[in-house]
Amino acid sequence: MSTASKTRTLSDEELDRVAQQFRLLGEPMRLRILQTICKKPLTVNEIVEATGATQSNISKHLSLLASSGIIRREKNAQFVYYSLRDPMTMKLCELVHGKVSEKD
Template sequence: MKTRPLSSEALDLVARRFAVLAEPMRLRLLQLLFDGEKNVNALVELTGGTQANISRHLQTLTESRLLRRRKEGLQVFYSIADPTIFKLCELVCGSLEKEHTAMAGVFRRE
């Protein structure tokens, strides 16, 4: 895998994408949307967050094109727009899990 170095602008974009994913509440929202679209109110209730806060996070996720927005009457429905987040989260979770078991083994005596 011989990749030429990314430009400074490209690195900024990649960093920005990671930053969007670096909030537990946003990860929670993404996870809740894994099994299909939901409206804001549903997400507010499922997360227990305030309406204002959830709305802002949804905005952040939509601006970065991870979510899609669909307006229907009074309600707004959000859904996953970028399927790579599935793999992304899977990768990170797998890596962390591995680390965790490895850490646990450090002090184990046999």
Template sequence: MSEKCSDYDFIAQVAKALAHPTRLFILELVARERICVQDIVDKTPYDQSTISKHLSILSSIGIVSYEKEGQKIYYSIKHPCIMNFFTCARVFLDEETSSKQNMLNYCLR
């Protein structure tokens, strides 16, 4: 059982790393292309230190990896399968939104 608990602990850590809208946005950018911190900063309202902090969290859990080239650090997705989470979450959102809208429409009749 302890081995299973550690699996769940790790999955919970991954979920915690993904549990921030800014990190989700960053992850989508990184999944599209290898990208440097400044390019991410340019696409968000946040400063470099904030973006770097979020990238550090994603990197520490192993979701993204990085390479330093000169003064720039480039990030890329380490395990593209993590993007399946986005697909699942969007399907869930669409279905729940549709279900709630249908229920509301039924109640309003």
């Protein structure tokens, strides 16, 4: 049975929100950040060390990801920890990777 028959039609507003999420996930550094924080919450400095990017670059991407709701910020004493809000985000990345790998 086709999955198309089970899929409901999205409104223009819903399609815009979905497209925005894909645009956010379309940046390799953001995916690298998500991959870095998917196992445990990390601070900006830990993310910088793990990715090799600059602190200002990481901060910019973290701000975008947090404001979109993809990641969360949690303050603990003087540190702010970043983590995935929903593990389904990484599952989506794995699904896309699986399809891309099939074409190789």
